[in-house]
Amino acid sequence: MAFLELRSLVKNFDGLRATDNFTLDIAEGSLNALVGPNGCGKSTLFNLITGVLTPDSGEIRFKGQNITRWPPHKIARLGIGRKFQVPAIFEELTVRENLIVAAKNKSQQEIIAEILAQINLTKDPDMLAGELAHGQKQWLEIGMLLAQAPSLILLDEPTAGMTGAETRATADLITRINRERGMTVLVIEHDMGFIEHLACPLHVMSKGQILKSGNFTEIRNDDEVKALYFGQTEAMANA
Amino acid sequence: MNELFPIILDVSSYILILVLVALGLMIVFGMMGVINMAHGELFMIGAYVMVALQDVGLPFWAGILLAPVIVGFLGLLIEAALIRHIYLRPLDTILATWGLSIALKQLVVLTFGPESQSVTLPVDGSLEIGAFSYPLYRLILMASSVLLIGATFWLFTRTDFGLMARAVIARPATAATLGIDTRRMYRWSFVIGTALAGLAGALVAPIISVDPQMGLGYLVPGFLSILVGGAGPLAGVLVGGAVVGGVNNLLAVWISPVAAMITVYVIAILIIRLKPEGIMGGRRAK
């Protein structure tokens, strides 16, 4: 039994198949990345896992429990945390207040200072979150995940809009979270530089399914994957 | 049979007027997402235009022509002075138009007094077929309502204006990138919506008592009709109006007006809660 099991998930929107018999196992304590072109169904997949959407068919099991069709807050309580693509922070609250809301129990609230240090926001905990720079908002959202302390975290494009240096620092932070806190991580990304830095198993998604799984070099040199990104004729010419 | 027939006609004429009022509301709501709480007052002003014209001695039919023009022009002013500034803040439009409705109501009280007024029937006769007899004006009223509803549907489904309007409803930003002036579309839709309210008010003026508080009695059922029918397709208004107006009038005859009003509101609330997209489906409002 894997930590998170996704079994034959199907989800349609107005005749468009967002996920198509999607199946994937995530082991406890692992770090995995999901890549794929726009519209391949990655964000839909996260919405299914977190209960924002319900699948048309298929099953989601987490820690051995069938969580398909559970409401989002119950899934969150079972230990799945999520970072949204557009930073979803409470802009009208301060940085510290955001972390307090995320931390549900006292022991987590005690480590807020520690989290602030980890996400590099020690200097302005009383600033309104809405006034942070874009990259800092992304970090604050990761900090909220740390405060929430789930056992599985889902990261949707955590480096969107970040500079190169910020991207590398984020990759390091995620690796540390995975190793030191033992949190299982599943990350969606476009930025292959970031993925390379993460050095983790990779799953390429296309048309709602896993097209290929492997490590960075294998994926990078795969012709089907190239075709997916570069266009068919080009890949064939190269091959 | 002879008792049932007038009831059916009464119910139908109420439904038709309700649909006319709701149609104006829905054009504004569907196009701009604006909840116009002053719509009932625009309806009332339509009726008061008839009162004023009767006082100066102009013929009834001149009023029917003038009322939509005057109320439509008022709509144009309201759009330019008020709605334009807040149409991106839908909840604030509820409040601001509520303020407007209070002000309009009081303006009418100041001008015409708080007491109710009446407009004389332009056609006094009755249609009599055998034992069956029904006031002629009510039949004219129904025919004109059907015509107006038909014309509005034609405008929105068969003309260039309607094509543009439906495009602006579906994808406002994309319509703009095709060169369509969305602001102008909003403005004229608002004017059409208000003119319809004014015309509806003018048409019913002879068969009801015209008073400054009459707007609310049509506003809330109008909204409920839209939500019950579904704010997406235009046809939703017909269904919603039929449900709300029909149940209300039939129960009013069979039980009592109070029980009718309570029952119809409760039914409407239940439908809206259980089927937020309305009976006819379509998108849910923002």
Place this chain on the structure above:
Amino acid sequence: MRNNLVALLIFAALAASPLVIGSYWTGQLTAYLVYGLLAISLSLVWGYGGILCFGQAMFFGIGGYIMAVLTKGMILPDLTSSYIGLLAAMAGAALFALALGYFLFAGRGISGAYLAIITLAITLVLERLMNNWYALGGYNGLLNVPPIKLTFFGASFELWDRLPTFYAVLGVVTVVYFGTSLLLKSAYGLKLTASRTHPDRLSSLGYSVLSIRLSVFALSAAIAGLAGAIFVTLDGFASPTLIGFTLSTEVLIWVAIGGKEMLLAAFLGAILTRTAESWLSEIFGNYWILILGLTFMVSVVLLPKGLLATPLEWLTKGKGKRSG
């Protein structure tokens, strides 16, 4: 800190006002304080909870009727204690809000414009119902509601006179105001802000947004019910107008003009608008309502945060800083 200081000054000024304004106005001000309490309840649910309720008077009315029925001894002739009446009014309004809130918010809940229309329709239904509920007086309402009877350690006296009544009401309002402010500054207040601005995000952190909404709806209803219960003891009668549409929209106007996102502004909005109405309706006559409607409209468009909230915020928070 400065926030509390300004509020304390305002409540101190209210406490001192009977010395200046005389007996008639003290009586008026007592009623305005109760309206202020109703405004606080609406500010809580609308400004902080993000639930635009077009029928806040229904809770006010329910509280009022419960108080009237109990203290008149219509249910249990031996149990006419004011304390029990007040508690029952709050509990009754809160329970009604819980049931209604569950109906409105559970599952694919209703929000925004739909909520406004539906709460408006519900309040119309309730008003019509009370008008025709003859056991509860129907259109005429219930007369001869006794004044509040305070009992301390066996000794008891009734609030007939203006001054004691005023101070008793002011005491209640002060406790509710500071209690609510305190609650809003706690973690509960943070959750409320979070559920208003980003409900999906909050549920992904493991909170049930439904229970947060229900709790604020019920709490607000309890405060409105308390206000209604006090109100019927001041006038001595409960009528369907308490539950209805007109009061619902009036309180909406006070709160919008004052500032829905600030308890103090909403509270003062009610008191100042009512005071202005008493004065200005004498000067302007029928034009006053016109002026009120236009003021409301203009303040929504130009000052969506409220006419009073803007200067108050400046006073309480200083420029550009956040007191937290």
Place this chain on the structure above:
Amino acid sequence: MLDIHKLSAGYGEAMVLHDISCRIDPGQVTALMGRNGMGKTTLLKTIMGLIKARSGQIIFNGAPIEKQPTHLISRAGLGYVPQGREIFSDFTVAENLHLSQLGHNTGAVLPLEKIYDWFPILKERSEQRAGTFSGGQQQILAIARALIGKPSMLLLDEPTEGIQPSIVHEIGLQLRRIARETGLGILIVEQNVDMVRTLAEEVFFMENGAIQERCDIAALRQDDSLLHRYLSV
């Protein structure tokens, strides 16, 4: 003819474009490449006035347009094919095209025959509801719709997204033909290298809200290290 000078724009507090400057000559076909989230779509939307510019200038055919409303920008000669196509799926093909004619009633519009000549499939299915079209057909409709207003420049946002490879190539060739025939300038945001190589004459690479590099297509054909660097595939 399209001259962007120190343009900054973004959503709410977050700035996506930072002091971006570039120039596109009449009749030139330019591709804008870069990873997701780098501001390409934002740039097109800002040009079309769908996002208001925070600072900087956009000069089109000699006139500043950054403060104009979208419909006037469109009428000034900028055609726009948005990401995801955004056709009106409840309308027929003919209605979709007619709608675009209505938007340009002040100026001359392209006769429908010309459109049908370029894209025969639209004529065959003119009475069909656009929502029943495949992705590729919808894309053709979106392009045709933008061309009706006789734009002097066409902005295309990822036209190949979610479309079958065979149709991608076909669309690329047809656009090239139209550009040569009419002198139409094109600015295309694209990830599909095949499309870019078929169509573009020059490529801009965008990163972090600014244009980092430009090169002509011949250079790109020889050496794709730039592709690897900016697309990181």
